[in-house]
Amino acid sequence: MLQKVQLLNYRSCIDTTMTLQPDLSVLIGPNGSGKTNLLSGLVLLRRLVEHAPGYRYEQHTATGECVLKAWFKVDGKTAILTAKIGLYTDEKNQDAVVGSSQSWYVKDFTGSAKRVHLPLNSAASMGPRGHKHGSYFLTMNARGEQVMHELYGDPDPASRAAYPVLRKIANWTQGITYYSASQFTNPSACPVSIEVETGGEARPMRRGGTAKRFLYDLYDAHREGDASYKSFKRVIGPQGIHLIDKLSFKELKTSSIDYTVRVGGQTQERRLERTLVVPQFRIGRNTLSPNQLSEGTFKTIALLFYMLTKTRTLLLLEEPEVCVHHGLLASILDLMTVESETQQIVVSTHSDFVVDRVEPRSVFAVTRSADGDTGVSSLTKSMSNKERAALHSYLETEGTLGEYWKHGALD
Ligand SMILES: Nc1ncnc2c1ncn2[C@@H]1O[C@H](COP(=O)(O)OP(=O)(O)O)[C@@H](O)[C@H]1O
Numbered sequence: 001m002l003q004k005v006q007l008l009n010y011r012s013c014i015d016t017t018m019t020l021q022p023d024l025s026v027l028i029g030p031n032g033s034g035k036t037n038l039l040s041g042l043v044l045l046r047r048l049v050e051h052a053p054g055y056r057y058e059q060h061t062a063t064g065e066c067v068l069k070a071w072f073k074v075d076g077k078t079a080i081l082t083a084k085i086g087l088y089t090d091e092k093n094q095d096a097v098v099g100s101s102q103s104w105y106v107k108d109f110t111g112s113a114k115r116v117h118l119p120l121n122s123a124a125s126m127g128p129r130g131h132k133h134g135s136y137f138l139t140m141n142a143r144g145e146q147v148m149h150e151l152y153g154d155p156d157p158a159s160r161a162a163y164p165v166l167r168k169i170a171n172w173t174q175g176i177t178y179y180s181a182s183q184f185t186n187p188s189a190c191p192v193s194i195e196v197e198t199g200g201e202a203r204p205m206r207r208g209g210t211a212k213r214f215l216y217d218l219y220d221a222h223r224e225g226d227a228s229y230k231s232f233k234r235v236i237g238p239q240g241i242h243l244i245d246k247l248s249f250k251e252l253k254t255s256s257i258d259y260t261v262r263v264g265g266q267t268q269e270r271r272l273e274r275t276l277v278v279p280q281f282r283i284g285r286n287t288l289s290p291n292q293l294s295e296g297t298f299k300t301i302a303l304l305f306y307m308l309t310k311t312r313t314l315l316l317l318e319e320p321e322v323c324v325h326h327g328l329l330a331s332i333l334d335l336m337t338v339e340s341e342t343q344q345i346v347v348s349t350h351s352d353f354v355v356d357r358v359e360p361r362s363v364f365a366v367t368r369s370a371d372g373d374t375g376v377s378s379l380t381k382s383m384s385n386k387e388r389a390a391l392h393s394y395l396e397t398e399g400t401l402g403e404y405w406k407h408g409a410l411d
Pocket residue numbers: 011012029030031032033034035036037038089093
């Protein structure tokens with residue numbers, strides 16, 4: 001779906017264009033070349049949808065402004081988004097969208113070169129036939145000022161013709177997920193049990209780091225028990241890569257009483273029914289809590305769980321080799337190759353082992369020029385015919401792409 005992106009003035013991407021493969025793309029390149037920045041640049045597409053004007057970041061003023069251009073291919077036709085984005089980068093180096101101005105070039109769909117102004121978050125909230133009569137939406141421009149748009153009596157029927165496809169694209173961007181290299185590498189951050197509410201008011205018990213979140217997601221999937229969860233269990237179990245022998249959940253009902261106190265000292269009693277959920281991983285004769293799993297086992301289980309059970313549209317994965325030994329990594333890569341037929345995947349890596357296991361057309365070299373700009377080039381496309389022939393004969397006669405890379409032949 002996402003064919004190409006161009007980032008202007010975003011971190012080390014001063015003017016950086018990347019063409020993605022429809023299935024799997026692998027980024028290689030030295031430290032500091034901009035691989036992570038490219039992936040966070042792709043996450044901006046999802047942030048544009050999540051960004052609700054006047055909500056959380058209103059109090060911030062933009063710390064920077066960048067331009068993101070994205071080419072989407074839908075049913076063989078192209079829609080191009082140009083977004084000028086006001087960003088606030090927080091102390092964790094994560095971006096929040098403060099405001100944006102977005103316009104679409106959708107001639108393939110409308111027959112007209114006239115730009116359609118419809119922000120992604122508004123497109124996502126639209127019904128299948130566009131906005132209701134009399135709808136309006138608020139956006140913020142890149143300076144963070146609110147702008148109201150009325151859709152009532154839209155004078156331009158051509159724009160309306162583009163709404164279904166923009167809605168599709170907006171929904172697609174919500175399926176973008178990013179996993180950093182250190183994600184799930186710390187099983188000790190994982191609690192030994194979780195609590196879910198079985199009655200009464202919902203409580204925000206699900207807060208916490210990603211490891212805890214993972215347990216909730218795992219338990220939810222266990223309760224729903226659909227086919228994708230069963231296939232996940234098969235993959236990690238004895239019939240698959242045999243990471244564990246069995247995964248089960250012990251469920252214990254608990255209850256407690258809570259009081260609400262009103263003015264005048266009136267009290268109201270509330271009974272809270274909860275379930276204490278204790279996940280158990282059996283490996284051989286041992287039954288283990290999640291925080292007793294090895295780093296590689298925990299990371300692999302979590303990654304495979306998300307890869308196999310959640311429908312992602314674009315999966316961004318940093319350095320899958322971190323904490324994972326080669327045998328497991330090979331399994332992750334095999335599954336990734338299969339999954340990339342139904343979801344787009346972009347991986348960054350420092351491992352020649354990873355490069356070995358993907359097709360040369362999937363590999364992209366990320367470099368930084370003398371003036372600090374990040375550049376991306378497809379390995380096979382940027383080669384001269386002679387270099388390509390040399391690579392081809394190397395792969396045929398001597399070794400693997402990873403070795404070729406290790407020997408510096410790709411630099
Ligand atoms: N918010 C930011 N603004 C500007 N530059 C940044 C920001 N975050 C990181 N950088 C810089 O961008 C460069 C590339 O970083 P990164 O994408 O993390 O490289 P890689 O992942 O390839 O190792 C580094 O020099 C880094 O210091």
